[in-house]
Amino acid sequence: MRVKPTKKEYAGQEVTIIWQAHKCIHSERCWRNLPEVFRYGQRPWVDPDGAEGEKIRHQIEQCPSGALTYVGQEKGLSIEDGDLKAKVIPNGPIMVQGSIMFSHADGSSSIEKNPVLCRCGGSANKPFCDGTHKRIGFEG
Template structure:
């Protein structure tokens, strides 16, 4: 298994936080919003017991790369199409929130849940996804 595909899980009540380091673009949204939960210098670096389930969900929903996601036990899923939202981050990626299906020119299909960050700057080494290169190249848009 490729290191970027490894998912670590952290549990708080009926919420399971999924952390996929290979997706992270190091925007630090998590650390800035919940510094008591996310401490990159600590091991484990995620301490979900330091916030409520609602605070954790709200913060995870703001993760621009989708490196952080969550699962809820006994959650009822609605119609994914009615829950999809697209947002342009200033000088950053195109964020698609919700369930989507991505079809590549070679015919392969990838299903994404929660949040996906698509490159707008053209500099990503992981196209079509954002890998944070917009910061390094000074993308404005």
């Protein structure tokens, strides 16, 4: 069963950060690398004025699942002819590089850029990874 898509925007002076919780795989890269903006355990957990805009945009571009984006980054997202790449992460998900169109069981469709796909079978957000593999000790 797919988790209902949620999208939150955090507007700052230089950048508006978009967080889509349903895409997050909890890699922890955001708050480990830029804790002044991505404040683990605090509410709100995102402070868009915690660092300069260019630094924030650079960190967001490192998000492996695409759960974090910024206004303007997602424009022009489309499916184009080209190579797709997929990397199987040991004891973790499949990380796809490229855009894929998904046709969902409920009849809806979506284009996802760089989706991270579940391999453990435990995700509450199938076919996407939600980080459950860490909690259940998935090996493979």
